[in-house]
Amino acid sequence: MFGRRTTFGTNQQSFAEFKETMRPTPDADGVTRVFPKELWDDPKIGNFLREVGFAPDDARNILPTAQDYIALFAAAKKRLDERTEAFNRDMTARHGYCRAVPFLVIDHTIWDSEHGAFLYAQMNLVGYDDWNVLMLAADVRTKEVCELAGHPGTVPAITEVMTRRVIEWKQRHDAALEAFGITATGGRGITREQYEAEQDALRREIVDNVGWMKPRIISELLRVQS
DSSP states (O other), X not given: OTTOOEEETTEEEOHHHHHHHTOSSOOTTSOOBSSOGGGGGSHHXXXXXXXXXXOTTOXXXXXXXXXXHHHHHHHHHHHHHHHHHHHHHHHHHHHSOOOEEXXXXXXXXXXXXXXXXXXXXXXXXOTTSGGGEEEEESSHHHHHHHTOOBOOSOOHHHHHHHHHHHHHHHHHHHHHHHHHHHHHTTSSOOOHHHXXXXXXXXXXXXXXXXXHHHHHHHHHHHHHHO
């Protein structure tokens, strides 16, 4: 199915070429859209998009700007700082002392790469949110008093595993997007509802996988630090 050539009127156009028309650059009005405004003028594509419930200025068709993402990350980082302060207050009240710091399961090296763009732009995930964070001891006293694993800094083995998984998730998303794109260009692919269901399932899988990793990371840190 993937790689099949489809037809716009009398012109042959592959999905790769179709994706090129869905470039992440602003339209003439300065707004960057998933489906650029020019596509809505195409009798076949425009009609299809309307039939499946899209409109040029739907919120889901408007891509966030770099400034939008900067604000999103800043707000998420602020929430993380607040959660860290609250965690340390609560643990200090309980144990007399605590200096814990966040550990990101999918770490900053992944978020700062092309794979990070997939996670935040297509999966709507932010690494500072609770699903991706462990609170670990910043010093020996916290480790002993609060019985927390010590923060190891970056762990190349974890980064390597998570990078491989993110690449696999991205490949699955690209396959679903391509199947939907084939439908959008007049071929036999999948519906918008099926694409969105696959996208939602992938997002849940990513969050669940990170949740599955957390106790295993803690267990291994405690083992090597004991």
